[in-house]
Amino acid sequence: MSWNLGIDIGGTFTDAVAYDGSTKTYRTAKVWSVRDDPRATVSSALETLGLEATDPRTMTFGTTIVTNAIVQGKLGRVALLTTAGHGDVLDIARQSRRALYDLAAPPREPAPVPRGLRFEIDARMRPDGGATAPVDPDRVRDILKRLDGTVDSVAVSLLHAYANGEHERVVGELCREIFPHVSLSHEVWPQLREYERTLATVLNASVMPMAADYVATLGAFLPAGLRLELFHSGGGMMTPEAAVSLPLSLALSGPAAGVEAARRVARDVEAPLAISIDMGGTTTDVCLIVDGLPEIRDQVQVGPWTVNLQMLAVHSIGAGGGSLVRHGSAGIQVGPESAGADPGPACYGRGGGRPTLTDAAVVLGYLRPSAHAADGVRIDGNLAERAFEDLTRQLDTPAPRVARGVVRIANANMARALRRITVDRGVDTRDCALIAFGGAGPMYAAELARDTGIGTVLVPRESSLLSAIGCLTATPIYTRQRTVRLSGVDWNAGAFERVCAAIADEARGSLLRGRGGEAAVGVEYAVFMRYLGQSHVIEVPCVPKSGADDLQAAFRRRHEELYGYCTEEPWELQSLRVTARIDPEIPEFDRPEASGVAPEPVETANCRFSEGPAITPVYARDDLGPGRILKGPLIVVDRTSTTVVPPGCRLDMTPHGHLRIDVGEVS
Numbered sequence: 001m002s003w004n005l006g007i008d009i010g011g012t013f014t015d016a017v018a019y020d021g022s023t024k025t026y027r028t029a030k031v032w033s034v035r036d037d038p039r040a041t042v043s044s045a046l047e048t049l050g051l052e053a054t055d056p057r058t059m060t061f062g063t064t065i066v067t068n069a070i071v072q073g074k075l076g077r078v079a080l081l082t083t084a085g086h087g088d089v090l091d092i093a094r095q096s097r098r099a100l101y102d103l104a105a106p107p108r109e110p111a112p113v114p115r116g117l118r119f120e121i122d123a124r125m126r127p128d129g130g131a132t133a134p135v136d137p138d139r140v141r142d143i144l145k146r147l148d149g150t151v152d153s154v155a156v157s158l159l160h161a162y163a164n165g166e167h168e169r170v171v172g173e174l175c176r177e178i179f180p181h182v183s184l185s186h187e188v189w190p191q192l193r194e195y196e197r198t199l200a201t202v203l204n205a206s207v208m209p210m211a212a213d214y215v216a217t218l219g220a221f222l223p224a225g226l227r228l229e230l231f232h233s234g235g236g237m238m239t240p241e242a243a244v245s246l247p248l249s250l251a252l253s254g255p256a257a258g259v260e261a262a263r264r265v266a267r268d269v270e271a272p273l274a275i276s277i278d279m280g281g282t283t284t285d286v287c288l289i290v291d292g293l294p295e296i297r298d299q300v301q302v303g304p305w306t307v308n309l310q311m312l313a314v315h316s317i318g319a320g321g322g323s324l325v326r327h328g329s330a331g332i333q334v335g336p337e338s339a340g341a342d343p344g345p346a347c348y349g350r351g352g353g354r355p356t357l358t359d360a361a362v363v364l365g366y367l368r369p370s371a372h373a374a375d376g377v378r379i380d381g382n383l384a385e386r387a388f389e390d391l392t393r394q395l396d397t398p399a400p401r402v403a404r405g406v407v408r409i410a411n412a413n414m415a416r417a418l419r420r421i422t423v424d425r426g427v428d429t430r431d432c433a434l435i436a437f438g439g440a441g442p443m444y445a446a447e448l449a450r451d452t453g454i455g456t457v458l459v460p461r462e463s464s465l466l467s468a469i470g471c472l473t474a475t476p477i478y479t480r481q482r483t484v485r486l487s488g489v490d491w492n493a494g495a496f497e498r499v500c501a502a503i504a505d506e507a508r509g510s511l512l513r514g515r516g517g518e519a520a521v522g523v524e525y526a527v528f529m530r531y532l533g534q535s536h537v538i539e540v541p542c543v544p545k546s547g548a549d550d551l552q553a554a555f556r557r558r559h560e561e562l563y564g565y566c567t568e569e570p571w572e573l574q575s576l577r578v579t580a581r582i583d584p585e586i587p588e589f590d591r592p593e594a595s596g597v598a599p600e601p602v603e604t605a606n607c608r609f610s611e612g613p614a615i616t617p618v619y620a621r622d623d624l625g626p627g628r629i630l631k632g633p634l635i636v637v638d639r640t641s642t643t644v645v646p647p648g649c650r651l652d653m654t655p656h657g658h659l660r661i662d663v664g665e666v667s
Contacts, residue, residue: 005049005056006471008254009033009041009063011340012281012322013439015468015640016045018056027051028465030439030640035342038063038214039221054223060471062231062257065214066207066250068282071303071318071336075206076152076181080113081143081171082198083159084120089195090202091115109304112202117151119143121158123171129164140174153181155205157198161186162483181208188246189308190482191575196299196308203305204248211247215240231257231470233311234296236477236581242510248309251302254278255285255314257470259294262435264473265460267292268656271433275418275454278467279441281322281358282338284414287314288421289435298481303336310479310577315421319413321345321358321440325406327394332402334410346387349380355391357410358440359384360403365607365616366443366635366644400608408610411444415451422452429453437463442643442659446632447610449663450646461657464640478511481577487532488571491548499576500525500544507580524579529555532570538562539577592625592657599623605635609646626653 002022008015016029029048034040046053069075082089090111121143123135147154154175161168165186175182183205185197215230219240222228229237233252243250255278262276266289274289288295295313299306302316318336322345326333334357343351345358347367361367362384369379388399395402422429433456436445442459449457460466480503486496504523511521525544528537529551540554551573556566601617608614614633621638624630629652632645636659643659645651650662 003051003056004472005051005059006257006468007042007045007059007061008257008465008467008471009038009061009065010254010280010282010439010467011064011068011320011338012344014041014045015465016049017462017465017468017472018049018051019472028462028468028640030464032344033340035340037217039217042218042221053221054226056226058227058229059222060229060231060237060474061218062254062467062471063214063250064254064280064282065210066247067252067254067285067302067316068338069207069210070203070251070305071283071316072338073303075112075203076209077117077150078113078202078205079117079119079143079147079151079154080198080202081119081121081140081154081156081158081175083124084122086159086194086198087115087118087120089198090118093195093199112199112206112305113155117147121171123158123167125158125160125164125167127160127163129160131164131167135167135170137170137174140171144175144178148178151179152209153183153205154179155183155185155198155202157185157194157201159194162190162192162197163485165190181205181212183208188248191308192483193308196306199305200248200308203251203302203307204246207247207250208244211250212244215244229476231474233300233309233314234477234479235260235294235312236474236479238478239510248307249311251307251309252285252300252311252314252316254280254467255283255287255316256312257474258285258437258467259287259289259312259314259470260474261460261466261470262287262437263289263292263294265435265458265656265658266433268658269433269458269654269660271456271458273427273432274435274458275422275429275432276435276437277414277418277441277445277448279414279436279438279444280320281344281439282318282320282340283316283336284319284417284438284441285314285316286414286417286421287312288427288432310481313421315417317413317417319357319410320438321356321361323357323410325355325357325360325391327391332391332405332409334406334413345384347379347381347384349378349383353387355384355387355406357406359387360406361440361443361642363388363399363403364407365605367642368605368618400613404608404610407444407447411448411451414444414448418448418452418454430455433458435460437466439464439641442641444644446644446646446649446661446663449661455663457661457663458654459636459641459643459659459661462640463643464638476511476582477579478507478581479577479579480507480510481575483575484573485575486573488548488552488573493547496546496573497544500578503576503578504544504580507578511580511582520582522581522583524581526577526579527551527573528575528577529571529573531567532572537574591655592653594627595625598628599625599630601634602637607633607635607644609633611647614647621659624653624659626655626657628652 266274323335345356632649
């Protein structure tokens with residue numbers, strides 16, 4: 001047998017799906033994540049799947065370690081070396097406000113590198129890449145000697161390094177004489193904009209030690225013949241070597257894999273506008289999907305930081321099933337701190353004593369002991385109620401009412417994230433379908449949809465394992481972008497073709513590394529253009545043979561589509577993006593068959609909804625089939641997930657096996 005394995009390692013649970021293309025069969029597993037030990041986590045997943053480490057021929061990982069570290073502020077200690085006069089670039093930033101008129105808005109996050117760990121050197125480049133001041137090696141060595149043993153990694157971001165990275169390479173070689181983890185800005189994000197490039201370089205450096213340990217642990221455990229790849233935030237795979245040098249690309253690794261699978265669900269049901277919501281143990285991640293394609297942006301929000309790297313436009317917030325509930329001067333707060341897998345939510349009986357969102361679901365009757373639960377996952381309602389005792393005493397309120405309040409707060413946090421990617425950008429939520437997955441997403445999706453004006457919720461088959469499925473179904477892809485700065489006034493066709501070929505070779509080589517050139521590689525090109533003097537650019541598809549007239553016509557046409565006008569002014573090409581891809585092997589899953597027999601509840605639950613308490617029937621998902629409508633309230637369970645259908649909602653199953661919830665009238 002020839003197994004391909006997709007694994008999504010989350011902060012609480014790890015999901016695994018193994019697919020054998022020769023027999024068209026698949027196996028699934030959901031196991032506890034072992035903190036800081038991917039080897040033990042993968043071993044547990046393989047054991048549950050009934051596989052040995054030598055059985056899979058490929059293994060693709062989605063991981064939330066980088067996401068969780070950034071969201072929770074658990075970053076390594078970094079020193080920054082930058083050009084003289086630019087040591088305060090992280091403090092100056094862009095001076096933009098998230099809320100213009102909110103007088104109570106919290107202060108901006110402090111710079112990720114304190115002022116005492118920022119050092120200025122005299123080396124300087126011009127915007128055209130010409131050097132005006134060389135690197136002083138003695139000055140750099142003096143700085144590094146003072147840092148030895150006080151930081152985990154070093155970030156180097158010198159002025160105009162995107163045009164010529166030679167000075168950064170020299171400084172980087174000196175840094176590596178003492179520090180194993182060095183991040184150079186022209187390798188991380190070789191683009192204009194000093195603040196954004198410096199921030200990306202620093203964040204990349206802050207997670208390098210963690211990523212290196214993670215990959216080394218996996219490499220020592222897995223057999224030499226297995227091809228290991230990690231899912232990156234742009235929606236494709238990267239090699240372990242690339243992950244160690246550019247770990248920031250893993251910032252939305254797990255969420256990006258889930259979005260990749262969710263877009264196929266949107267295509268299954270022919271939803272032109274959809275929102276994916278992936279609610280795991282630590283974070284909730286949302287992404288807008290238009291015409292079956294997720295939005296890709298060069299600037300995304302990861303925790304408190306706006307990061308400039310090409311990523312799926314996933315918005316991540318610190319609200320998941322394991323998010324801790326606490327009561328302070330600002331009232332009840334849910335997250336961003338998480339109970340993780342160890343000790344985990346109190347209801348799992350692994351030593352956790354503080355209340356979490358998952359414990360609130362248990363108190364409300366949504367999540368309950370079930371014969372359908374995954375192996376090793378047990379629910380103890382008494383432990384969940386005990387975790388809420390302090391809160392109920394402080395608030396002098398019964399546990400179910402407190403739990404309802406916790407769910408409302410969590411939903412409000414998620415609703416803000418949804419509006420940020422839709423309403424704030426002119427997208428009407430009433431035209432969207434909500435695709436809910438992850439371990440906790442289907443429990444809260446229907447109520448969240450009502451709060452945000454969404455009429456339809458889709459819960460994919462194997463919803464709790466969707467990110468792992470995304471690892472299997474994703475297109476192998478690698479993208480490289482670089483600032484090139486070619487002017488339309490004195491266009492050089494030969495220079496454009498040469499830079500296209502150079503970046504294409506980089507992208508193609510990175511994609512094929514470890515693959516042995518086994519498949520044909522398709523290459524796509526896009527340029528980023530602007531009128532001279534503009535700050536922002538417009539993406540325009542192209543080919544290496546595109547001439548100045550072709551690019552000019554395409555740019556003006558696109559400018560008019562976006563802004564309603566175009567001019568005859570001079571333009572320039574700021575940067576070039578090249579994407580290399582390989583057609584993937586898509587697993588085939590059997591579709592469910594309609595049954596002539598009405599499903600019967602396997603049990604009933606005492607639940608509390610916003611409408612009040614209700615005796616709620618519980619159905620096994622395997623007993624449902626297409627063509628039959630059930631009215632809420634009801635709960636649907638399978639081995640790895642729970643779907644809650646509140647009163648007033650209706651449930652049916654699509655021909656592809658996805659649950660569809662009609663939430664009723666929306667405002």
